[in-house]
Amino acid sequence: MSSPVCEHLHLEVEGAVLRVGLARESVYNALNTAMITELCDVLDWSASRSAGPAGLLSDDGGPLFRLLVLHGMGKHFCAGADINMMRDAGAKTPEENREDSARLDRLFNGLWAHPCYTIAVLHGVALGGGAGLISACDHVVAVEGARIALSEGKLGILPAVIGPYVYRRVGSAAFRRLAMHAGRIETAEAQRIGLIEDVTPDHDAAWATVEGLVAEVMTTGPSAVSAAKELALGFDRWTGDDLALRTWTLDFTSRMRGSDEGQEGLSAFLEKRPPAWRPDDGGSK
Helix, strand or coil, rough: CCCCCCCCEEEEECEEEEEEECCCCCCCCCHHHHHHHHHHHHHHHHHHHHHHHHCCEECCCEECCCEEEEEECCCEEEECCCCHHHHHHHCCCHHHHHHHHHHHHHHHHHCCCCEEEEEEEEECCCHHHHHHHCCCCCEEEECCCCCCCHHHHHHCCCCCCCHHHHHHHCCCCHHHHHHHHHHCEEHHHHHHCCCCCCCCCCHHHHHHHHHHHHHHHHCHHHCHHHHHHHHHHHEEEEEEECCHHHHHHHHHHHHHHHHHHHHHHHHHHHHHCCCCCCCCCCCCC
């Protein structure tokens, strides 16, 4: 499966790392139908070429992906939904608006459940859907001065589609407060409530932090990374009783210990050597 052809995204592959740049700079990377569709296609493609589920580091097409880095080109990360798309919503039927919302949900859920370790690099603003994008990532590195808002309330609507992802990141009280006042928060507050992980003084420092994260994740078993996310998703969605949950985790542990990757990791530890998945330089190649 070849990489998707994109008009509104900039894709850069470096070994096992896929960098996805939002590239509608003239409108501050606002999300329109075309960009949302392209993002969904890229997430589907990169998930299908992820090392963790495949249990392989590479195939005939080259290295399989272990990390995905999402960032914005130009002045801002993402200003939310495109104003023309929002305006057109008033003329659409409820069924058509639901179809648009389902497309957005596919985007956020695809990012939330993506088998790679996902990193967002935030600068400028992340409003509405932009806040949803960072919330669906595993790690957010922000440049000082960035602003985040669940701004839908200012337009008389709700952050419903992004809601589950923001809620899981910050919890009930913080989500409710952000959704009701709909104002912008600074990086210090965003870090305090768990919406972002790192704050850096400038772009160069942000990307240096990303490279450090890449190096660290590349020393972790790719199947372990994917399985850790599968485990967390299982906790998020669990509807059974406590005994069933404990049984599920026992089965999960047994599966990983007996896997090829689990056995390689244990053997490498006992033999005092790097495991097969670890690059010689700990980098992203």
